[in-house]
Amino acid sequence: MSLPESKDFSYLYSDETKARKPSPLKTCIHLFSDPNIIFLGGGLPLSDYFPWEDLEVNSPMPPFKNGIGAPIEGDNAMQSHITKLQKMHEGDIPLARSLQYGLSQGQPELLNFLRDHTRMIHDMHYADWDVLATAGNTNAWESTLRVFCNRGDVILAEAHSFSSSLAAAQAQGIITFPVPIDADGIIPEKLEAILDNWTEGTPKPKLIYTIPTGQNPTGTSLADERKHEIYRIAQKHDFIIVEDEPYYFLQMEKYVRDKAVRQKQADNAKLQHDEFLASLARTFLSIDTEGRVIRLDSFSKVLAPGTRLGWITASKKLLKPYLSLHEMTIQAPSGFSQSLISGLLNRWGQKGYLDWLLGLRHEYTLKRDNAIDALYDFVPQTKTFTINPPIAGMFFTVNIDAAAHPQFKTVYNSDPAAVEQHLYEEVVKSGVLVVPGAWFITEGDTTPTQPASSKENNAPNEIFFRGTYAAVSPEKLREGLKRLGEMLQKEFSA
Amino acid sequence: MSLPESKDFSYLYSDETKARKPSPLKTCIHLFSDPNIIFLGGGLPLSDYFPWEDLEVNSPMPPFKNGIGAPIEGDNAMQSHITKLQKMHEGDIPLARSLQYGLSQGQPELLNFLRDHTRMIHDMHYADWDVLATAGNTNAWESTLRVFCNRGDVILAEAHSFSSSLAAAQAQGIITFPVPIDADGIIPEKLEAILDNWTEGTPKPKLIYTIPTGQNPTGTSLADERKHEIYRIAQKHDFIIVEDEPYYFLQMEKYVRDKAVRQKQADNAKLQHDEFLASLARTFLSIDTEGRVIRLDSFSKVLAPGTRLGWITASKKLLKPYLSLHEMTIQAPSGFSQSLISGLLNRWGQKGYLDWLLGLRHEYTLKRDNAIDALYDFVPQTKTFTINPPIAGMFFTVNIDAAAHPQFKTVYNSDPAAVEQHLYEEVVKSGVLVVPGAWFITEGDTTPTQPASSKENNAPNEIFFRGTYAAVSPEKLREGLKRLGEMLQKEFSA
Missing domain, CATH: 3.40.640.10 (Type I PLP-dependent aspartate aminotransferase-like (Major domain))
Structure with a gap:
């Protein structure tokens, strides 16, 4: 069909x-590769004068059995050789082509990999x-x-x-x-x-x-x-x-607080490729x-x-x-980016790339679990604070009922944004950076087309801070969230 | 002063x-490198998971004494080693930084090279x-x-x-x-x-x-x-x-038709750096x-x-x-482009880069001379055709008095653009691609602000074709211009 x-x-x-x-110049650029035409059309410099002869690249090797951050040695080492004129692998883009003008859509070897990937996902x-x-x-x-x-x-x-x-x-x-x-x-x-x-x-x-x-x-x-x-x-x-x-591709299992159950899940999480593909969001x-x-x-x-x-x-x-x-x-x-990524992905193959993505999922699951554990350990367990463990991505939020701040009415004039700004300053002082939700508000009230319904807010005093578990080590992350939790504890105790 | x-x-x-x-996120990104702050602010992935450990690069070595296109071997070979975490040369940008977010202005090692270059030029x-x-x-x-x-x-x-x-x-x-x-x-x-x-x-x-x-x-x-x-x-x-x-940096001496004089010039053209700098256009x-x-x-x-x-x-x-x-x-x-260019230029140094630019000047002078020689040899030496030998760049033009075409009035209704289009079709048929001047006209007549003076044209029937001597070998260039000359000869003979 x-x-x-x-x-x-x-x-x-x-x-x-x-x-x-x-x-109009684009209408003739295909003649560059026509053997019957002597091309004096466009200002294409000769690749003889590109001062990079080749690149030897060291990368990790699928299936990354010791993790995607493991040392690149032994059977976790893959060397690629990208040259100016030759393809050392059928998925290579020679530098003479990737560093030349043309092919604004992208180099064919890279696009073909992405098309195959698209069909799979x-x-x-x-x-x-x-x-x-x-x-x-x-x-x-x-x-x-x-x-x-x-x-x-x-x-x-x-x-x-x-x-x-x-x-x-x-x-x-x-x-x-x-x-x-x-x-x-x-x-x-x-x-x-x-x-x-x-x-x-x-x-x-x-x-x-x-x-x-x-x-x-x-x-x-x-x-x-x-x-x-x-x-x-x-x-x-x-x-x-x-x-x-x-x-x-940073999707994970749901967060589970019970570490025994989690361990069981983690064992299951060594997914086969078909299970992994089936697990992805539509x-x-x-x-x-x-x-x-x-x-x-x-x-x-x-x-x-x-x-x-x-x-x-x-x-x-x-x-x-x-x-x-x-x-x-x-x-x-960039032609370097295209040659290096195409060289890597085509050597890995679609399966090797899925191995990489599975490895990434594993790393981010550990990071997410570490972050959410710390939040439950250090953020006061009261109705004031809500933790929504994410099932994907790099970010978590701590949602806060600003009205619960002891000085909400007295110092902050019942303005949740003022509480948020104050807490932001305090959290940076305490030595950890998380980002206030106000930085991400989609402004829409400048237009007369906005019906009242979109202004509706079930929790008008709710504020939040966004953190990421991507950027630092597990130890630093836990220490950072300890500082956040202590600051919140101090601020919200009467 | x-x-x-x-x-x-x-x-x-x-x-x-x-x-x-x-x-607003840019207001906090500097805290990423503050050792007192645990940075949970932005979605910066750990460089542990960047799957490129290092790049070994083969490039030509100053002073490029056999020319900038010479084989990269012996004392014309320079190997650079760009790694993820270490600087192997003070001008290197480690991949962990160049492949990370941040520094939209560019990486400091590259910018510093460009600032020094600016002061020199x-x-x-x-x-x-x-x-x-x-x-x-x-x-x-x-x-x-x-x-x-x-x-x-x-x-x-x-x-x-x-x-x-x-x-x-x-x-x-x-x-x-x-x-x-x-x-x-x-x-x-x-x-x-x-x-x-x-x-x-x-x-x-x-x-x-x-x-x-x-x-x-x-x-x-x-x-x-x-x-x-x-x-x-x-x-x-x-x-x-x-x-x-x-x-x-594709500036050259003036074209000289006499090859003996030219040879003398070429010997002089082995400029010292200070002469080269002094020769550049203001x-x-x-x-x-x-x-x-x-x-x-x-x-x-x-x-x-x-x-x-x-x-x-x-x-x-x-x-x-x-x-x-x-x-x-x-x-x-691209971080790869920045690391590879900074690695190359900082190893070459400002002097090595001038050597490269001098080498480029030499190559383009040969190409330009070859092109203009061929034009004088093959384009009919009549008032119909004007050749303006360039003193810089990749392009030459052949200017043509379209009114001299035998069928200017009869077939082309005294329209030079119609002659140009016809000649374009003929030149492609003859097996060489040069580009009609009409493709480059700055349109300005759509605005009422245009005074008549800018429409002034001393040669209302002049058309031109743009060619480049950059893209092909000297032999092909000469053959291409022979085809162009023969086509023009045929078209403009009664």
Whole structure:
């Protein structure tokens, strides 16, 4: 059975996208490799003068049986040799090509790996999808705003979301509209109510921006059944879904406080590849039947942030304006990044990469468990504080009822934000840095289109702090959370 | 004598720049390296899990006495070892840092090299200048448009200019206004006349975009004395000068047809470093007393395009909005590119890098001479065709009086553009690709602000084709130009 083609959503494009003409030079660049044509067309320097002959690279070797951070020696050592002119492995991108102009979509060896990976992870329901290499999800999201949005357009986002993503939109004059969330992410009924009651005559949202897995900053994950509901609402109100998924492969088992049970789980957690794949959250991409979903993936959290390499998966139609934009911005991700990542992943193979992702899951599970244990050990066990152990990502939150602060009314004028700011200053003084929730509020009250329902807040005095268990060692993490807990204890005792 | 501070040009910023709020997360990232603070602030993955332990790199070794393309062996071989945690050379950037988040301005070891390089090449007349790493000049130029321009703003550009740069502006709704050029670049008198007669009530240009050295597509270079004049006009009419200088280090001696004289010149051309530095064109940066110049440099033409690494030199004030923008777009250039380039350049040292640039100059001089020799040998020596041997860059042009085509009136209705299109098709058929000048026209007639003077054209039927001598071997280049010459001969004989 052949799959249907994606729908045409070009009517949602920005004025900029509609006005963008491809550079005429791109119409002739394919002649560079035509043996019958002597190419005097474009300013391509000879690779003879690229001053890197080859790179010898030491990396860990699947199946990483002593863990992904184990010393690179013995049977955990893999050496790659990336050269200027030759392929030492069929998945290599010779430096003469990766360091040259051209191929803005990405180098074929890397794209082919990502296409195979996509087929393994997602359940694609339309035929004409593809991938496009990016300089990471920050770049991909900013490009998304340029591709779709004009000044004055509205986009939807989780009520607390990644501050840089929101700031990028706001600088462009795009109005960010908050959607209520709970411990399972966006609440579909509230989303639908907002859209059903949208003020007539004001622009309807062109897209929703969501971080479904291990959401930043709340650490929550969007429940699978809600994704189906949200997709239905997106069809009903005709907007694009942008799923920003840097933490997708940091999914774990649920946190269990009982260490004996946990140990049992950990033994089970040595998943086979098929069990691992089956355990992953369903993606919007896997629900999409029309090419309405744009997925942003990144190597930042699974390999390294400074690779500045990620990819977009979407319909070929929707990838076209990204390609035209990128030809005028990044041109392409770094050739070194492409050669080194393609060399690594193609040597590992899809199976070796799954081994790596399983190893990562194991490390993050230990980190998460260590963090949540410490929170339960050091944060006072009262109704004032709520701990929501995450099932994915790098972040946890400590939610606090600011009204329980002894000086809530007297010193802070019943303003939870003032308590939050005070606690932030105290926590830094105590020698640990966690980030106040106020830094992540999706501002939406600048627009007259905002119906009252989105302002609704069941816990008006709730504040929270976001922490990460990614950045430091287990010992430091525990010590940091001890300091946090002691500060909270001191502050909230009468 | 201490230098003055730069002026404040923030009144020229775009609405987007004015609205851009820094991400609050950036206010705490410096605490990551504070030993007294346990950092649970940002989602920074541990470098233990970056799957690249080290890179061993083979590169050529200064002084490149057998040429910059010589085999990397014997005393022309330099091996660098870039590791995850250690500096094997003081100029190295360990991968644990370059592959981590942070340092959007660029890694210090690389920036320090570029600052020293700047002091050597330019004559800075104000104190608070700095450099900022970019993902190449395409990225830097597009960022410049975002930093300064709103929809409907006007910018000036050479009457023929790099099509991708123009297209980037036009897609953003920015009006590109052509400035007449001749064999020495922008004509200051014409520029001044345009601005003195600017239609009242229409927005005046915020900036001029110029490629002073080895201009793309015309291959011309802007004369030094004209730069002083243009700077004066920029002060008078208060606009920014953006000098896009990817070809700056592809400067050469003037072309000499007589091979004996040329050989003598070539012997002289083995310049000492101080002679080489003295021979370089004066830059707008060296004229700038106010911080009105933004210079875009790139490693694309001197090392390799796929490094996607360049830098902006400007006042610290003007670099700030670029940094804020880049934190929401590229974040930083690839860490691999930064580590590999910093490792290479700091091992070479400033002197070794000058050796490399001298070597490059030598190669391009040979290429240019070979190209111009072939043009004189194969293009009919009549008044119909003009050859302007370039003194810099990668490009040459063949200018053609389209009215001399035997079918100019009969078949082509006296339309030079129709002749150009026909010749383009014929030249590709003949097996060589050169690019028609029409692809590079700076469109300006969409705005009512355009005074008639800029439309002035002393040679209304002149068309041209741009070729490059960069991309192919000398033999292929000569064969390609033979095909071009034969085609022109055939087309223009009655």
